[in-house]
Amino acid sequence: MIEYLTFSLSVFTGFFAIMNPIANIPIFLSLVQGADKTTKNTINKKATIIAFLIVLIFVVLGKFIFELFGITIPAFKITGGILIFYVGFEMLQSKKSNIKHLKNTKIDENIAISPLAIPILAGPGTIVTAMNFVPDTNYLHIGIVIFIFSIMCYLTYLAFYFSKYFVEMIGHNIITVIGKLMGLILAIMGVGMIIQGIKLAFQLS
Numbered sequence: 001m002i003e004y005l006t007f008s009l010s011v012f013t014g015f016f017a018i019m020n021p022i023a024n025i026p027i028f029l030s031l032v033q034g035a036d037k038t039t040k041n042t043i044n045k046k047a048t049i050i051a052f053l054i055v056l057i058f059v060v061l062g063k064f065i066f067e068l069f070g071i072t073i074p075a076f077k078i079t080g081g082i083l084i085f086y087v088g089f090e091m092l093q094s095k096k097s098n099i100k101h102l103k104n105t106k107i108d109e110n111i112a113i114s115p116l117a118i119p120i121l122a123g124p125g126t127i128v129t130a131m132n133f134v135p136d137t138n139y140l141h142i143g144i145v146i147f148i149f150s151i152m153c154y155l156t157y158l159a160f161y162f163s164k165y166f167v168e169m170i171g172h173n174i175i176t177v178i179g180k181l182m183g184l185i186l187a188i189m190g191v192g193m194i195i196q197g198i199k200l201a202f203q204l205s
Contacts, residue, residue, distance in 0.1 A: 004140070015130075015148060016152065027087075029179065030183075031111050042112070043116065046113070048157040049153075050113055050117035050118070052149065052150055054127070055126060055130050055149050059134055059142060062131045073197075074198070076127075077124045077128075077194070078197035080119045080190075080193055083119045084189055086190070087186055088182075091179055091183025121153075125189075
């Protein structure tokens with residue numbers, strides 16, 4: 001029992017470090033800026049559900065998917081890094097990304113999948129973290145990983161749902177500053193993933 005509790009704590013800590021719902025609030029607010037409450041909630045639901053399904057698929061079938069399509073971890077990290085850098089750079093520039101289309105009534109279908117669900121919530125870091133917890137483990141370990149990730153997705157949903165109150169507490173100006181800082185952090189994370197991918201690809205220390 002202690003072994004499983006320790007494993008569960010490790011999984012939760014790993015996922016929280018990668019997904020950190022509170023830290024992602026400014027990113028969510030930046031992406032849904034100008035959208036009404038219903039649209040924001042729709043985006044929130046779709047993004048968290050899609051993120052859960054993506055990680056679920058990779059936890060269960062990850063190695064098979066990578067082998068089937070010839071995908072390598074380095075290539076996955078580099079591609080995810082480029083996408084994250086792109087989102088972060090546009091947040092720094094205070095531009096409305098081409099991937100948002102906030103005036104489009106179908107905005108929820110666009111940004112809920114990308115970039116919110118992937119690569120921000122279920123990006124290379126999250127997927128690789130999930131896959132690292134399940135190689136050569138039993139079904140109970142796999143179940144624990146899936147259950148804890150579902151909790152993280154629910155916590156993320158709650159954080160995004162109450163993001164309005166978060167704004168009211170600290171103010172729009174601070175949210176703008178935090179948004180730019182998160183844009184910088186995202187850009188740095190993206191570059192970091194690219195560097196990691198290159199190091200893995202060329203077996204550099």
